Amino acid sequence: MRLLLFxxxxxxxxxxxxxxxxxxxxxxxxxxxxxxxxxxxxxxWIIRREGRRAWRALQESLRSGRMPERxxxxxxxxxxxxxxxxxxxxxxxxxGLAFVLPVTRPLMRRLGVWFFERRIKRxxxxxxxxxxxxxxxGGEAPHGGRVVTGEVIREERGDQEEPRGALGRPPRA
Numbered sequence: 479m480r481l482l483l484f485x486x487x488x489x490x491x492x493x494x495x496x497x498x499x500x501x502x503x504x505x506x507x508x509x510x511x512x513x514x515x516x517x518x519x520x521x522x523w524i525i526r527r528e529g530r531r532a533w534r535a536l537q538e539s540l541r542s543g544r545m546p547e548r549x550x551x552x553x554x555x556x557x558x559x560x561x562x563x564x565x566x567x568x569x570x571x572x573x574g575l576a577f578v579l580p581v582t583r584p585l586m587r588r589l590g591v592w593f594f595e596r597r598i599k600r601x602x603x604x605x606x607x608x609x610x611x612x613x614x615x616g617g618e619a620p621h622g623g624r625v626v627t628g629e630v631i632r633e634e635r636g637d638q639e640e641p642r643g644a645l646g647r648p649p650r651a
Contacts, residue, residue, distance in 0.1 A: 496569035501568065517571045524578050525556060531580075532556050551587050554601025 502510040532553045539546035559577025562570040576582045602608060 490569065490623070495568055497568050514566055514568075518564065518566070521560070521571065521574060521578070524575070525560040525563060528578050528580065529553075529560070530558050548587070551590065552583060555583055555586055557570075 498510060498514075501513070505513075532549060535586050536546050536549040536553060539549050555577045557575040562574030565574075575623065
């Protein structure tokens, strides 16, 4: 994961600069700068509009008392898309628009869910606690282990005093 992140921070700026030179040689320098500025302004307008929409949807779901899963994901996508739209470049603008536009946002949300599910499963499998709990109530333990069912029996001895709380009463169970 770190290698992928390192490579993306290395490759994306090089790709952006190369693409800027290509567009600049095709349409000219001032037109390329104007296109970047127009993209930034358009991105700021879209972020503002979609950010308000996402915020209203989040508030509405909280008022109705349901978990705002989709609304939180949309808010995060609008935030990430806004950061990408503010960054100068054409590649980041295209990816940022895919995060911000309501037409492509559901696809990006599903892609994000897929990515994070894979990541969480991989982290859970690598956890030192992965083999401690069964996967099913009567079933198999992970990694070929064996689940031994049992019952904990607490013996009460008559010679031991019952534990008491701060006011001298037995603690509540």
